Amino acid sequence: MSVELCMGNQAIALAALKAGVNVVSGYPGTPSSEVLETVSARNPGAVHVEWSTNEKVALEVGAGAAFAGARALVTMKQVGLNVASDALLSLPYLGVVGGLVLLVADDPGPISSQTEQDTRQFAAFAKVPLLDPSTPEEAFAMVEDAFELSERFGTPVIVRPTTRICHSSVPLETAFTYEAHAVSGFERGSRWVVFPRRAYEGHLEILERLPRVAGAFNTSAYNAIHGGRESADSSAHSNSGGGEGDARRDDTGGAAHIGIAAGGISYAYLMDALSSIPDAADVRVFKVGTPFPFPEARALEFLEGLDEVLIFEECEPFIERELLLVAGRHHLPILVRGKLTGDVNPAGESSVSLVREQVLAWLGQRGLPAAAAATATAAGATAATSTTAATTAAAPAPIPAAAGESRSQEPQPQLPARPPVLCAGCPHRASYYAVKKALRGRTAVYSADIGCYTLGNALPLDMVDTCVCMGAGFTVPQGMAWAEPEVLHLGFVGDSTFFASGLTGVANAVYNQTDVTLCVLDNSITAMTGSQPHPGTGLRMSSDATERDAANALKIPAVLKALGVEHVTEVNPFDFDTSVAAVRAAVDFKGVSALVFKAPCITVSKPAPQPEVDQSTCTRCKACIKAIGCPALVVREGEVRIDTTLCYGCGLCVRVCPFDAITASVPSTASATPATSTVPGASTPSATSTTSSPSDGTPSKASL
Amino acid sequence: MSTPSLDIVVAGVGGQGTVLASKLLAQAALIESLSVRTAETIGMAQRGGSVLGHVRIRADLPAASPLVPLNAADLLIGFEPAETVRALPYLREGGTVVTAHKPVEPVSATLGDAAYDGTAEVAYLRSCEGAGRIGRLVLVDGDALCEKLGSTKVLNVVLIGAALKAQNRESARETYEQAIESLVKPRFRALNKQALAEGMSA
Numbered sequence: 001m002s003v004e005l006c007m008g009n010q011a012i013a014l015a016a017l018k019a020g021v022n023v024v025s026g027y028p029g030t031p032s033s034e035v036l037e038t039v040s041a042r043n044p045g046a047v048h049v050e051w052s053t054n055e056k057v058a059l060e061v062g063a064g065a066a067f068a069g070a071r072a073l074v075t076m077k078q079v080g081l082n083v084a085s086d087a088l089l090s091l092p093y094l095g096v097v098g099g100l101v102l103l104v105a106d107d108p109g110p111i112s113s114q115t116e117q118d119t120r121q122f123a124a125f126a127k128v129p130l131l132d133p134s135t136p137e138e139a140f141a142m143v144e145d146a147f148e149l150s151e152r153f154g155t156p157v158i159v160r161p162t163t164r165i166c167h168s169s170v171p172l173e174t175a176f177t178y179e180a181h182a183v184s185g186f187e188r189g190s191r192w193v194v195f196p197r198r199a200y201e202g203h204l205e206i207l208e209r210l211p212r213v214a215g216a217f218n219t220s221a222y223n224a225i226h227g228g229r230e231s232a233d234s235s236a237h238s239n240s241g242g243g244e245g246d247a248r249r250d251d252t253g254g255a256a257h258i259g260i261a262a263g264g265i266s267y268a269y270l271m272d273a274l275s276s277i278p279d280a281a282d283v284r285v286f287k288v289g290t291p292f293p294f295p296e297a298r299a300l301e302f303l304e305g306l307d308e309v310l311i312f313e314e315c316e317p318f319i320e321r322e323l324l325l326v327a328g329r330h331h332l333p334i335l336v337r338g339k340l341t342g343d344v345n346p347a348g349e350s351s352v353s354l355v356r357e358q359v360l361a362w363l364g365q366r367g368l369p370a371a372a373a374a375t376a377t378a379a380g381a382t383a384a385t386s387t388t389a390a391t392t393a394a395a396p397a398p399i400p401a402a403a404g405e406s407r408s409q410e411p412q413p414q415l416p417a418r419p420p421v422l423c424a425g426c427p428h429r430a431s432y433y434a435v436k437k438a439l440r441g442r443t444a445v446y447s448a449d450i451g452c453y454t455l456g457n458a459l460p461l462d463m464v465d466t467c468v469c470m471g472a473g474f475t476v477p478q479g480m481a482w483a484e485p486e487v488l489h490l491g492f493v494g495d496s497t498f499f500a501s502g503l504t505g506v507a508n509a510v511y512n513q514t515d516v517t518l519c520v521l522d523n524s525i526t527a528m529t530g531s532q533p534h535p536g537t538g539l540r541m542s543s544d545a546t547e548r549d550a551a552n553a554l555k556i557p558a559v560l561k562a563l564g565v566e567h568v569t570e571v572n573p574f575d576f577d578t579s580v581a582a583v584r585a586a587v588d589f590k591g592v593s594a595l596v597f598k599a600p601c602i603t604v605s606k607p608a609p610q611p612e613v614d615q616s617t618c619t620r621c622k623a624c625i626k627a628i629g630c631p632a633l634v635v636r637e638g639e640v641r642i643d644t645t646l647c648y649g650c651g652l653c654v655r656v657c658p659f660d661a662i663t664a665s666v667p668s669t670a671s672a673t674p675a676t677s678t679v680p681g682a683s684t685p686s687a688t689s690t691t692s693s694p695s696d697g698t699p700s701k702a703s704l
Numbered sequence: 705m706s707t708p709s710l711d712i713v714v715a716g717v718g719g720q721g722t723v724l725a726s727k728l729l730a731q732a733a734l735i736e737s738l739s740v741r742t743a744e745t746i747g748m749a750q751r752g753g754s755v756l757g758h759v760r761i762r763a764d765l766p767a768a769s770p771l772v773p774l775n776a777a778d779l780l781i782g783f784e785p786a787e788t789v790r791a792l793p794y795l796r797e798g799g800t801v802v803t804a805h806k807p808v809e810p811v812s813a814t815l816g817d818a819a820y821d822g823t824a825e826v827a828y829l830r831s832c833e834g835a836g837r838i839g840r841l842v843l844v845d846g847d848a849l850c851e852k853l854g855s856t857k858v859l860n861v862v863l864i865g866a867a868l869k870a871q872n873r874e875s876a877r878e879t880y881e882q883a884i885e886s887l888v889k890p891r892f893r894a895l896n897k898q899a900l901a902e903g904m905s906a
Contacts, residue, residue: 163747169741169744170741408831409831416812418717622814
């Protein structure tokens, strides 16, 4: 026995290793990133692991491996699948030889995403089978099965965990010996070239394949029908196996004619909720673990004899629509309730409390006697569930008063809002502030992109006017520039985003001679998703190349120049005056100009000595706070102070104070900026520009 | 050793070490051969936003889902007062609250005129204890203890120590030391064990 505490994403990674995976590729994205990182950390040596430049590239790398008979795992978050969709839509037409499993993590809420899209719908659109785990244990089992399913039916397979599976930890038996899947090698043939004729044949193959997959799903233990409470035990195998054959058992009262269907984490919430509702055990439950292709025969078995069903699922009403379809096709007189009927929350994350409230409301409507008692005992719980407080609701619901309390409780104080912010010492703050200072008094629109730097939107920086999707930070300003040429248009993308989706936008601007300024915020890491490397860092994930390889790092200014950008300037944003001058020169350049703000993320650099506030000089004007909004600048006992637990010694506040009341504790040297990088190629340059004086390549002396 | 079911919510600000705190609680449960399920906030909110960790410990069969329902937590470990109050709806009637009382000011509050210094939140928590909403409130001077330990990074373990004491579970100290061994880098282990001891004696 080797039981260890495993996060869902770690469990998924270990399952892939257990299945003998040969190639693992992906692009970082919350909540999926730890899957690939765990494969890398546990790599027995034989697995090729790579962060690809984006999800489309990752999927095509995985597809190539699977064409050659290897087992491949490709990881991404749900919006990453949008990027990979071009490949995804074609792949089932061609099929695969080795198992190709896509791990696509959905993010109900959303908690860290720009959409609440549902990968189950994407799977149906792409005609790719999908498994939907309800626990990390089940995710472990499903990933192993997914490889076999993929090979058995010759199709890519998607496993779709959600945030609460990915980032949930459980004890898991993890002992296994890695045995690499035997790679058969690529066999040439016309099937691999997707000409229209081949596409037609492939379409027929898909249409023949999916009913066979559905047939397998109809008997899969991942789709279970059982009474409510007896299977509330949620270990993976009992979850997936429990209670077959119970479907026609119920013959008591109204509960015999109602059922609840649930998929993914909603099934786990349902099991917890039902365990606290008296007599809800009589409600028939259908757990849908393989939503596409939908297990229709199993669904029919569930629906038999019911007159009403309630559906719990996050994101889209996928199961609900499928059940409506099944009921319609078979002329079943069943009322299907869910998101479409307004019986459950249409958007946002679910929770045990919400499911419980909704089940009780439903039972109450059905006039079940059990519901009344349950409602009374749950009064406290339901009173507090009017908002989805399960995540980070800004205003929690009122707390119910204790019965028979003796002393009164004060009213709850108004709590401060706490949105995420740029870290103290973050170079993006300095970059945005330099642009803001440089363009004061001029009209400009700032389009940004996906990453930590989206947080530049918050006051007081207020430097992000648009954010759409990966790469749009460079392309949206181009459209704006044609629409509104009298205004300055600047785009911001991060270094990882630059390689993922920025290059085509640069080429487009150069090709079309668009008057924009493209800024790369290069902090030498993929920061928001947890410090993953990218092509600009030279660091790779495969076990034979974990050493940082500075010589192999792609240089962003060189890439920009190669793409035809004439005016390219690289600056250290903490070299403030130089940065301001560089911004002005760039926006005044007619045509495409580019600025690379290069300074490492605090997660990959060492802190510098902290500055101090001279309280005798400080006028408490808070100009520093109002200018840069650094979380390390705080007001305590009326004084502006530096929170020594947060300050990283970047020194930006020293530059900002109009009264010179903030002083660097160490005389200005290069070390006064957090320039000590632990990533090669992350040195902090002084301005180096093709249009200004050439650089001598030495690290900059901070001007702060 | 048998422990009854225990639902714990950990509330703090991204960057304060809440993720490690819930992992330590879960690892300790694993060492004690209990069932455990956790959910952590990993992602955007880690950049200084409100974060919640859920830890659900069971003697035999695990909880079905990883999120502690509202009004269900036996123990709320708060890393700063506003986040403790924000997470209070998770606490069951009469549950235990262990919280650091030093506030972490959000930039939005520092910018605005409505100052936030945590005193109103601490007073509110006290009134909740007086009214029985909170069964036991333990306020921890995490700042002072961290200063004594010479590191601001161990507030999480200090609070775990204080929570063990509040639950009269001092005997679990060795289990938690083992959990630290499993999850903390070697060079920080001694410091974290010291933090656990400080929290337990606070």
